[in-house]
Amino acid sequence: xxxxxxxxxxxxxxxxxxxxxxxxxxxxxxxxxxxxxxxxxxxxxxxxxxxxxxxxxxxxxxxxxxxxxxxxxxxxxxxxxxxxxxxxxxxxxxxxxxxxxxxxxxxxxxxxxxxxxxxxxxxxxxxxxxxxxxxxxxxxxxxxxxxxxxxxxxxxxxxxxxxxxxxxxxxxxxxxxxxxxxxxxxxxxxxxxxxxxxxxxxxxxxxxxxxxxxxxxxxxxxxxxxxxxxxxxxxxxxxxxxxxxxxxxxxxxxxxxxxxxxxxxxxxxxxxxxxxxxxxxxxxxxxxxxxxxxxxxxxxxxxxxxxxxxxxxxxxxxxxxxxxxxxxxxxxxxxxxxxxxxxxxxxxxxxxxxxxxxxxxxxxxxxxxxxxxxxxxxxxxxxxxxxxxxxxxxxxxxxxxxxxxxxxxxxxxxxxxxxxxxxxxxxxxxxxxxxxxxxxxxxxxxxxxxxxxxxxxxxxxxxxxxxxxxxxxxxxxxxxxxxxxxxxxxxxxxxxxxxxxxxxxxxxxxxxxxxxxxxxxxxxxxxxxxxxxxxxxxxxxxxxxxxxxxxxxxxxxxxxxx
RNA sequence: GCACCAUUAGCUCAGUUGGAUAGAGCAACGGAUUUCUAAUCCGUAGGUCAGAGGUUCGAGCCCUCUAUGGUGUACCA
Numbered sequence: 001x002x003x004x005x006x007x008x009x010x011x012x013x014x015x016x017x018x019x020x021x022x023x024x025x026x027x028x029x030x031x032x033x034x035x036x037x038x039x040x041x042x043x044x045x046x047x048x049x050x051x052x053x054x055x056x057x058x059x060x061x062x063x064x065x066x067x068x069x070x071x072x073x074x075x076x077x078x079x080x081x082x083x084x085x086x087x088x089x090x091x092x093x094x095x096x097x098x099x100x101x102x103x104x105x106x107x108x109x110x111x112x113x114x115x116x117x118x119x120x121x122x123x124x125x126x127x128x129x130x131x132x133x134x135x136x137x138x139x140x141x142x143x144x145x146x147x148x149x150x151x152x153x154x155x156x157x158x159x160x161x162x163x164x165x166x167x168x169x170x171x172x173x174x175x176x177x178x179x180x181x182x183x184x185x186x187x188x189x190x191x192x193x194x195x196x197x198x199x200x201x202x203x204x205x206x207x208x209x210x211x212x213x214x215x216x217x218x219x220x221x222x223x224x225x226x227x228x229x230x231x232x233x234x235x236x237x238x239x240x241x242x243x244x245x246x247x248x249x250x251x252x253x254x255x256x257x258x259x260x261x262x263x264x265x266x267x268x269x270x271x272x273x274x275x276x277x278x279x280x281x282x283x284x285x286x287x288x289x290x291x292x293x294x295x296x297x298x299x300x301x302x303x304x305x306x307x308x309x310x311x312x313x314x315x316x317x318x319x320x321x322x323x324x325x326x327x328x329x330x331x332x333x334x335x336x337x338x339x340x341x342x343x344x345x346x347x348x349x350x351x352x353x354x355x356x357x358x359x360x361x362x363x364x365x366x367x368x369x370x371x372x373x374x375x376x377x378x379x380x381x382x383x384x385x386x387x388x389x390x391x392x393x394x395x396x397x398x399x400x401x402x403x404x405x406x407x408x409x410x411x412x413x414x415x416x417x418x419x420x421x422x423x424x425x426x427x428x429x430x431x432x433x434x435x436x437x438x439x440x441x442x443x444x445x446x447x448x449x450x451x452x453x454x455x456x457x458x459x460x461x462x463x464x465x466x467x468x469x470x471x472x473x474x475x476x477x478x479x480x481x482x483x484x485x486x487x488x489x490x491x492x493x494x495x496x497x498x499x500x501x502x503x504x505x506x507x508x509x510x511x512x513x514x515x516x517x518x519x520x521x522x523x524x525x526x527x528x529x530x531x532x533x534x535x536x537x538x539x540x541x542x543x544x545x546x547x548x549x550x551x552x553x554x555x556x557x558x559x560x561x562x
Numbered sequence: 563g564c565a566c567c568a569u570u571a572g573c574u575c576a577g578u579u580g581g582a583u584a585g586a587g588c589a590a591c592g593g594a595u596u597u598c599u600a601a602u603c604c605g606u607a608g609g610u611c612a613g614a615g616g617u618u619c620g621a622g623c624c625c626u627c628u629a630u631g632g633u634g635u636a637c638c639a
Binding site for chain 2: 029030031032033036040042044047075077078079082122124161163164165166177195258281282283284286293294295296298300301302303305306308309311316326332333334335336337338339341342362364365385390397411422423424426427428432435438439440441442443445446448449450452453456457460461469488491492495499503504507510511517518521522524525526527528531554561562
């Protein structure tokens with residue numbers, strides 16, 4: 001893999017110093033037609049330096065690799081220098097470096113000593129998580145796992161929407177129509193009902209808006225009753241939401257709402273006021289961003305109150321002070337892109353150069369869930385529905401009922417998560433039950449099923465002992481294609497990291513699964529000749545290692561039975 | 563008005579950062595199971611990469627313009 005390519009490049013640079021600056025390991029590409037070879041070096045870019053036709057360059061370079069034990073053949077095909085690895089050497093190299101853990105240790109060093117702060121999921125208090133919250137949660141969690149896998153120290157923050165006039169509404173509604181008993185039995189749904197009731201009553205009686213503002217004013221100014229109700233609403237919501245997070249394997253280091261940053265927001269207002277980059281416009285304190293083609297960043301409203309951008313400014317500074325991060329990510333809908341660009345630019349103008357380490361990771365919206373029909377789709381309902389469909393498929397399986405339930409839940413969750421993560425972040429998604437609940441083809445259950453097959457074979461065959469592995473037994477086409485796919489692991493993980501794109505790993509898992517299932521069909525292990533069985537088991541152990549890690553990175557439950 | 567994002571097979575999407583004959587899944591049709599789990603595998607069919615220019619040895623990918631759809635555009639988050 002990489003060091004094979006490096007050795008090729010070194011040989012070329014030695015023989016042709018003129019190519020020193022343009023010949024790199026990254027020049028290699030994978031031939032579209034596998035018959036051409038395993039990796040290829042296009043020689044077109046060398047033509048201008050060497051003043052020769054690409055094809056004759058390739059012919060010349062080819063001579064450097066006469067008798068090279070890494071390769072079975074090196075051929076020039078119309079300007080491409082195509083390499084075929086020695087299958088035996090390659091299989092040995094790929095499998096050994098995975099099974100020894102060298103590949104993983106190498107990746108783990110990349111982020112060693114570095115800290116990343118990630119802000120995702122960001123639920124609203126008193127609202128049950130619904131389909132609209134899924135993407136930030138799932139994408140954010142996967143990015144956390146990617147960084148973690150690469151050895152970063154990651155701080156996960158759930159930035160709760162727990163401030164603003166809507167809390168005045170909630171407090172008023174609870175005090176007017178609410179009761180303790182309903183609140184403690186099913187808090188979040190109950191609070192939602194109260195919120196809805198407030199809005200319908202408000203239509204009849206506009207004076208309610210003032211009452212809500214009054215209560216929010218009290219909350220802001222530390223009124224004990226308002227504060228304690230607000231705190232309870234928050235605690236109940238977090239408690240309820242944690243059950244859902246637990247179900248899908250998501251967790252956070254901090255739940256910090258906007259309320260947490262209120263004091264700090266006051267500080268930043270003072271600082272901005274004193275700064276030459278700010279001015280008063282229409283009674284509001286702003287940082288003008290016209291020179292950068294953006295509307296101004298609003299720091300204090302004309303009524304004197306803070307606004308979300310104030311709190312985001314304060315939060316960024318606070319996080320930098322506390323964690324001294326090397327990277328900070330905000331995972332939200334693409335819609336908020338402008339807002340974050342404004343906040344970043346404002347901080348830069350205020351002299352906080354470290355904000356260049358912050359990045360907004362935007363993703364497309366989920367469409368077709370318009371609330372006009374009142375058709376909110378709650379996350380729990382999606383997972384429940386998926387689970388019951390899975391149970392139906394599993395009804396004849398010989399598995400104990402309680403275990404079956406548990407497995408079905410994990411398969412349903414895998415299906416929902418995968419259909420979300422398998423598409424590029426920026427794409428909008430049309431919500432479609434049929435697609436969410438499909439379990440065949442390129443789906444989560446397909447991956448889990450493939451994984452179960454791998455584990456079962458390893459389990460049933462037993463781990464090999466006392467035998468020298470004969471890697472030449474892994475050189476048929478099916479097996480070789482699988483090994484080649486496995487060799488892309490580092491490359492795919494790194495790409496997902498660079499692009500902040502979990503779908504890269506989703507696509508890679510599909511490649512692995514497809515190649516494995518082809519392999520599975522023609523290569524038996526149990527009952528096979530011992531040396532062949534042993535070599536294949538080694539291969540599958542390596543495959544299991546990367547497969548499991550990729551599933552974990554995407555947060556797809558790992559199961560060994562289905 | 564301005565800005566950002568998207569546009570690839572009937573549908574949903576990939577396309578390893580500018581390379582060889584643009585690939586999968588679903589849907590359709592045909593086939594494979596006395597087998598380590600058929601939630602699998604194999605085959606057939608399906609394309610003016612939205613359109614027009616440009617850059618160069620070479621463009622689905624980069625630049626310009628246009629079209630269509632989505633989103634955002636200071637006191638909501």
